[in-house]
Amino acid sequence: MPFVRQFxxxxxxxxxxxxxxxxxxxxxxxxxxxxxxxVMVKYPPWQEGDDLVVFPSDSRQN
Structure with a gap:
């Protein structure tokens, strides 16, 4: 589906x-x-001056 969607x-x-x-x-x-x-919520692209976005780490990779 992602390939067809992108096409x-x-x-x-x-x-x-x-x-x-x-x-x-x-x-x-x-x-x-x-x-x-x-699940496919669109967010505005980050721009200079916007608040920093920090994603939580995946504890399974530690």
């Missing part, structure tokens, strides 16, 4: 003009799925 994102107009309605519907269904939307 479609590069040029949506071209992707949705291709003769693959089942693939297009499959991707649309995934992109609209509540769980996908929950």
């Amino acid at each position: 479609a994102h590069v040029d949506r107009e071209v992707f949705y003009s291709l003769p693959y309605p089942n693939l297009q519907r499959w991707l649309r269904d995934w992109l609209e799925h509540p769980i996908f939307k929950q």
Whole structure:
């Protein structure tokens, strides 16, 4: 799914003009799925002057 999603994102107009309605519907269904939307929250990109973002370390790697 990530590869198809990325391919479609590069040029949506071209992707949705291709003769693959089942693939297009499959991707649309995934992109609209509540769980996908929950985990794929978009955050604004960090910019100079923004607060520092520190991610917790993964204790399994210590």
